[in-house]
Amino acid sequence: MWERFSNRDNRGPGPAPACDEHMLTIGELAFDAPAVMGILNVTPDSFSDGGRFVGRDAALRQAETMARDGAAVIDIGGESTRPGAADVSAQEELDRVLPVIEAVTAAVDVAVSVDTSKPAVMHAAVAAGAAMINDIRALREEGALQAAAELQCPVCLMHMQGRPRTMQQEPAYGDVVAEVTEFLANRVSACVSAGIAVDRIIVDPGFGFGKTPRHNIELLANLRQLQSVGRPILVGLSRKSTLGELTGRDVGERLPASIAAAVIAVMGGASFVRVHDVRETVDALRVAAAVMQMDGD
Ligand code: 9MG
Numbered sequence: 001m002w003e004r005f006s007n008r009d010n011r012g013p014g015p016a017p018a019c020d021e022h023m024l025t026i027g028e029l030a031f032d033a034p035a036v037m038g039i040l041n042v043t044p045d046s047f048s049d050g051g052r053f054v055g056r057d058a059a060l061r062q063a064e065t066m067a068r069d070g071a072a073v074i075d076i077g078g079e080s081t082r083p084g085a086a087d088v089s090a091q092e093e094l095d096r097v098l099p100v101i102e103a104v105t106a107a108v109d110v111a112v113s114v115d116t117s118k119p120a121v122m123h124a125a126v127a128a129g130a131a132m133i134n135d136i137r138a139l140r141e142e143g144a145l146q147a148a149a150e151l152q153c154p155v156c157l158m159h160m161q162g163r164p165r166t167m168q169q170e171p172a173y174g175d176v177v178a179e180v181t182e183f184l185a186n187r188v189s190a191c192v193s194a195g196i197a198v199d200r201i202i203v204d205p206g207f208g209f210g211k212t213p214r215h216n217i218e219l220l221a222n223l224r225q226l227q228s229v230g231r232p233i234l235v236g237l238s239r240k241s242t243l244g245e246l247t248g249r250d251v252g253e254r255l256p257a258s259i260a261a262a263v264i265a266v267m268g269g270a271s272f273v274r275v276h277d278v279r280e281t282v283d284a285l286r287v288a289a290a291v292m293q294m295d296g297d
Helices: 002-006 056-069 090-107 119-127 144-151 176-193 213-221 223-229 241-247 255-267 278-296
Strands: 023-026 029-032 035-041 073-077 111-115 132-135 155-158 201-204 272-275
Touching: 035 056, 035 278, 056 073, 056 090, 056 278, 073 090, 073 132, 090 111, 090 119, 111 119, 119 132, 119 144, 132 144, 144 176, 155 176, 176 201, 176 213, 176 223, 213 223, 213 241, 213 255, 241 255, 255 272, 255 278, 272 278
Parallel strands: 035 073, 035 272, 073 111, 111 132, 132 155, 155 201
Antiparallel strands: 023 029
């Protein structure tokens, strides 16, 4: 696994060729830093690309494109997490994601992450070839901590206030940055107590999950404070409604705003960005990485 991702030729946003000081190692996976995680929603109702990649062949073609464009990881999810989304059964999630995970891991040279909170889906997805778990509920569902500890693969723990169905009703914080940081630090401790190796953990402030646009901007402006948790940071702002609020653009017209957010996140300390538009983001992050490298020289 390490060789597969440490020998990535011209892929990834870091200055090419990648050199070791820019490698980010999460458990047994190694990435050029900053790394791009491509979003592959296999749900009929996701907020941005609902239904586009539901069939296995369409999903596989999109995964091939994202890998070619420089995605280090492809995050495959079968549960829509947009505000107000209905719950999905484990069986439905499995039916959506497993054929796609199997097809992508067999045919595409990229790490696959499964976007799920359900222990049964975690187990089946890893058995099918997924190398990472992305959990918007930060392993708080019953049995999820234990499942991740058994599987010993990298996990992304995301902050969310409330639940997807109601989270945008009245999000409230005293100090959003401090509260998100404290939550993530506590979840890292819970994971370590459950037997998950600390070097396999990534943290994510959860933009848009129980947060107003102002909360999201405050978090983005102060992202570096999350580094006190001591783990790599993943940021997902791609096409989200805060960018729509700021620009007045519909979801399909938020590419420039999404790229700006990804660059700001990486320059603010993020190691990963989770995006829909891989090629454009990789180009933008190459520029950011070159500038950041110069800063460190
Ligand atoms: C599944 N999903 C939707 N948005 C996300 C975000 O911002 N971060 C992570 N880790 N997952 C997300």
